[in-house]
Amino acid sequence: MRPDMTVAIGNLKLVNPVITASGTFGYGKEFSQYVDLEKIGAFVTKGLSLNPRAGNATPRIVETPGGMLNAIGLQNVGIDTFIREKVPFFRTVSTPAIVNFFGSTPEEYAELARRLDEIPEVAAFEVNISCPNVKQGGIVFGTNPVSAAQVTAACRAVTKKTLIVKLSPNVTDIVEMALACEGAGADALSVINTLTGMAIDLERRRPVLANITGGLSGPAIKPVALRMVWQVANAVRIPVIGIGGIMSATDALEFMLAGATAVQVGTASFVNPGAAQEIAEGMEKWLSERGISDVKSMTGALEG
């Protein structure tokens, strides 16, 4: 008997717990040659803002031991072009499209949520709070529980769609951040975004990235991500989506044991464009080999 692979995140029903991560899977279409979208739980689109954003100068990417740094600078087409050019594709697949977005004031976040709320093809929201708050001197929303709650509440007020808040790992106490977002009405939490890092080109005596610092992703961050998922899942009642260095079905199942209801696959899609689907299939195989009938039974099933 095939195990039940479905999971729920807010109102969202996923055929399996594997979601592709924002910024690593384009707008869904780019990978359709390598991944049968119907075979994954959902995909999250590249971070969206009200106006188009150019992003940073290059180099924007550099490999590091077991990982990579990126400083794309949130380049995106802006909501108008997004609606015109990207949304139509969502209609062609039954896979839920989760839209990741960000602003520089709580009002901008709310405005995005309001506009996206009207689009039936948008299945859910993922709010990226790892962005500087222009009103508060550029401190990122995601490192301050009050700002994070503000942003969450602002979005919550204008939408009934599933509202996922994506937490930054660059904090002393991720649980405090998680509780703030839960309290402000988030339906689920994505844990984690990238760790801030830096690479230096010794011969040129310069930072490798034009932006100097960038976000660390990939297998290198998996232990930190797993710890944070475990901490957050033990503290909140809403579902947690585990993210960070997931490369295999084993990795994904470990995140579920730590307390995740679903997982996101990011950097792995660069290394292996079919990764998300292979991970979903691998999880199902692992469960059925052990006679486990429901993937949901893995969530938080860590013993000891």
Added chain:
Amino acid sequence: MRPDMTVAIGNLKLVNPVITASGTFGYGKEFSQYVDLEKIGAFVTKGLSLNPRAGNATPRIVETPGGMLNAIGLQNVGIDTFIREKVPFFRTVSTPAIVNFFGSTPEEYAELARRLDEIPEVAAFEVNISCPNVKQGGIVFGTNPVSAAQVTAACRAVTKKTLIVKLSPNVTDIVEMALACEGAGADALSVINTLTGMAIDLERRRPVLANITGGLSGPAIKPVALRMVWQVANAVRIPVIGIGGIMSATDALEFMLAGATAVQVGTASFVNPGAAQEIAEGMEKWLSERGISDVKSMTGALEG
């Protein structure tokens, strides 16, 4: 002409900027077959407490992608045995021995500093503040600037020896921590200790480490360490010792460009017991091939 490799950390003069990191080099003697101690700048001993500590149950170590987690639990012989059994070896080498220590109250830190201050063989102190503060509900000293400053000040009050404070990377704002310790009288800062992480054994459905979480070290954390060294060095006036994933002379020189005056080599000594010496030699070779006459000129020499 051979480049000048000497650097100064507080009152300490080092023959070169390469120091071995606490907990990865025993008490200096363990590696003497593989490293000519006179060829490295200094060595830091395993974290010391007033009373002997048993440490955690096993497993205490697990490999992760590009790194490792450890949860040794600060096992150590305690200061009495340390003085009796470990200090005599320090007399046999001219390499400065830096003693890393920790307590569970500021008073314990001060007591350790006071007792170690009397020992001429102890060249300098490295205060590990990544430890739970028993008085303040177990919040680690190293994640709260007020506690960190308290501990630093308590040690400063009882010693004129070089006082290095070792910062934890598990904070929202490492600069705030650095400034607090500098303000409280630290002569130098070690940046960084390990990132908190976790590993799970899927088949056994248990955390791999008996302690559940552990400290992540090795190449995986290098980008985070480099970023923090750069941030701290740009904010303080005292020397910074760069630590985190240094495996090669190139890595070490990158940390110096980011602003470090010296570096510590940790996990690399497990992979290659002669690493510290090879790194020091590699740095000298790199400099002389480029006609750079003084290693100190690399500190903070990042352009762009």
Added chain:
Amino acid sequence: MQFKAMILDNTEVSPGYWRMRMTAPPEMLSARPGQFLMVRVNPSIDPLIRRPFGVFDVGMYQPAYTGAVAQPYLEMLYRVVGKGTGMLSDLHETDLLDMLGPLGSGFNNGPPGEEKIIVGGGVGLAPLYLLAKELVRDSPVRLFAGGKTKDDVLCITEFERLGVECYTATEDGSLGECGLVTQVLESRLDYTGNRGRIFACGPNGMLKAVAAIGKKRNVPCQVSLEGYMACGMGACLGCVCQGSGHSNETPDYRCVCTDGPVFDSTDLKWEGETE
């Protein structure tokens, strides 16, 4: 397309430059010149990210054993510059490689009969051989190949065998003209009265100079760019370059991987260019 290629041959053709031949699926035979591959150097996480390489050649080869039918192959020409290429050069016959490709856009050949001017610097020659192979079918083709020393000028014999007229230049004068290949290119254009169409690949400085020559002399010019790539399929936005309309106020970034790697040189913003 994702496929596993088996290495047939991997040899150093000039100090630091290697040529690797491997099996390929039949679909690779229709790869356009200028398209590229994303190669997973090994299955471990070190290195983690795929490395991009041009398609040097594709074709059919006859296995040596009796009764075998001809098989499609694929060739790359690469320079060892770091960890990934170093590891590639350690691979042997029968080793397997995980490949993605062909990716990106190819060159636009232009009308038959017209003079085709191929300009390559160092390992930039890699994607130009397949191009030359196509172009010689219906047009006169000239190659201008440059490098620091004669060791950096590659595979000239192969181009000559196609019937390409080859001009070489090295900075140290150890092969062909002493100087930059762009000087030789300009003499030729002086001589022909700026006829033809330029196809260039090589270091950025060279491409910029070639683009300027094309612009000044009104010769159509395509360039194949490099960029630091993580995905090769337009998803990561790591590889972007500046389009001609780019400015700080009206940014215009293009993906080298999907909009390129081949661009019409006038579609790009060249550093230091005014207007």
Added chain:
Amino acid sequence: MQFKAMILDNTEVSPGYWRMRMTAPPEMLSARPGQFLMVRVNPSIDPLIRRPFGVFDVGMYQPAYTGAVAQPYLEMLYRVVGKGTGMLSDLHETDLLDMLGPLGSGFNNGPPGEEKIIVGGGVGLAPLYLLAKELVRDSPVRLFAGGKTKDDVLCITEFERLGVECYTATEDGSLGECGLVTQVLESRLDYTGNRGRIFACGPNGMLKAVAAIGKKRNVPCQVSLEGYMACGMGACLGCVCQGSGHSNETPDYRCVCTDGPVFDSTDLKWEGETE
């Protein structure tokens, strides 16, 4: 000692079990049975940490080419259980390995003439062959080898060639007695009236049972332990085991790498043991 070893031979001797022979510096010839090696599986960061392996054998071999003088060699016997051992099994003749060793303490042979009882479970036999080689010089040696199936009982012929009397037991009865090797050991001790000295290596459960037998029957017993090791030289404190005096209040941890891996079984705390 740190040295580079060149692989001479690497073969699967039983499903999942491999034997690797490699060159060694002359100092390895005086390795004590029970000592171990820390092997850097490859120079990349994946895997990062060295892997510990016992010394299966050391000796001199005669290279095949004319005029060559005999060279020291070293052998390991290993089971493929994960990434590192999987990669080891992919290595070939002439590949190089970075090694540390011999590390740790060896077995204490005990007085000559006395009956030596070697107990090995699965790949736990690895460090026991070199021991047997030494012991047979002056004592009668018996081997009790156990495993799940006959595939897990290794190198019996080699032990027999040394003149060791071998007893085997498998859990599925596919070789020797059906059951645990400790049962066979007990029958023997019943028969000899608990004479001799035990040397054991294998899974923890087996060692615990053997230690209990030794204790109950008052037979001196040494065991070789495993532990998760990062450094192999007493610095990381990752590999510790509990000494006999251990309790939560008076912790007594020993380093498997430097205090062991061979311990007198009475010096250790065995889980579930009272007092």
